[in-house]
Amino acid sequence: MMIFFIHLAICAAGWSGAHALKLRQVSVPGYSRTGDTVSLHCDFDLEGDQLYNVKWYKGVKEFFRYVAADSPPKQVFDLPGVVVDRDRSSMDKVVLSSVTPLSSGLYKCEVSAEAPSFHTDSGSGKLLVVDLPSSPPRVTGVRRLYHAGDAAALNCSSRSKPAAALSWYINDIKAEQAFLVDYAPVRGPHGLETSTLGLQFEVLPEHMQHGVLSFRCTATIASVYYNETRVDVRALLSPNPSSLNGREKLTGSSGSSTTSLHPPLRWWGNEFTTLVLILITQR
Numbered sequence: 001m002m003i004f005f006i007h008l009a010i011c012a013a014g015w016s017g018a019h020a021l022k023l024r025q026v027s028v029p030g031y032s033r034t035g036d037t038v039s040l041h042c043d044f045d046l047e048g049d050q051l052y053n054v055k056w057y058k059g060v061k062e063f064f065r066y067v068a069a070d071s072p073p074k075q076v077f078d079l080p081g082v083v084v085d086r087d088r089s090s091m092d093k094v095v096l097s098s099v100t101p102l103s104s105g106l107y108k109c110e111v112s113a114e115a116p117s118f119h120t121d122s123g124s125g126k127l128l129v130v131d132l133p134s135s136p137p138r139v140t141g142v143r144r145l146y147h148a149g150d151a152a153a154l155n156c157s158s159r160s161k162p163a164a165a166l167s168w169y170i171n172d173i174k175a176e177q178a179f180l181v182d183y184a185p186v187r188g189p190h191g192l193e194t195s196t197l198g199l200q201f202e203v204l205p206e207h208m209q210h211g212v213l214s215f216r217c218t219a220t221i222a223s224v225y226y227n228e229t230r231v232d233v234r235a236l237l238s239p240n241p242s243s244l245n246g247r248e249k250l251t252g253s254s255g256s257s258t259t260s261l262h263p264p265l266r267w268w269g270n271e272f273t274t275l276v277l278i279l280i281t282q283r
Ligand SMILES: *[C@@H]1O[C@H](CO)[C@@H](O)[C@H](O)[C@H]1NC(C)=O
Pocket: 140, 141, 153, 154, 155, 183, 196, 198
């Protein structure tokens, strides 16, 4: 019965809201790189209440607690990927050292007031730790020269965690969806993922600008990473002579080359006969 009344009193105090501890903001950087030191801030206003404790959670697991009345006030709980810098952490902030992709997650700060109010407020923010690519996107399959009608088949790839989003541009214009070939990211060591985007299309005069065909591949990871690789190659409006040779060889091998030589011979033959006949009739 007594517990019930106390509970009622807490609820009443909670409802009144006049002087209640309030959490203003929890700041989590959103994105950071492997190896970075990350500060998480918990900005609260006691509004006349007395602080009881501040608890930090990653997901549902607590990893840091600050109890105002305790000595020492700071406690750290082991959690994979969460290395708390105890000295630099305090009542309103937690410093994580050397974050890894394992440190990614939802971080929650929960602040509680002392009796009699026992007000509690909480807020959270997401952290995504990325392993950035060690080099700009890699472009393969580029030829030194393209003729109109040639088939272009290129690949662009980039390795990171999470996988980078890739895009292709032809002469600085985003490539049509129909030209793109999506390959599933390939997992490598340390959870790194290699993403690959293919570009396949028939080179047309409209893709050439003053004898140049420009390919550009961009790699993006959320708002933390951007890089690109550009390759400019020569492009000619004339069809590829080697593919014409190829066609001639094809006709030759099919055995039609001899027949194709006959009509002119026959024509000359006929003409000769006609010429002779004309000469004869003139005599
Ligand atoms: C592009 O990459 C994919 C996947 O790795 C591969 O199967 C394909 O042969 C490559 N294409 C070119 C033109 O290099």
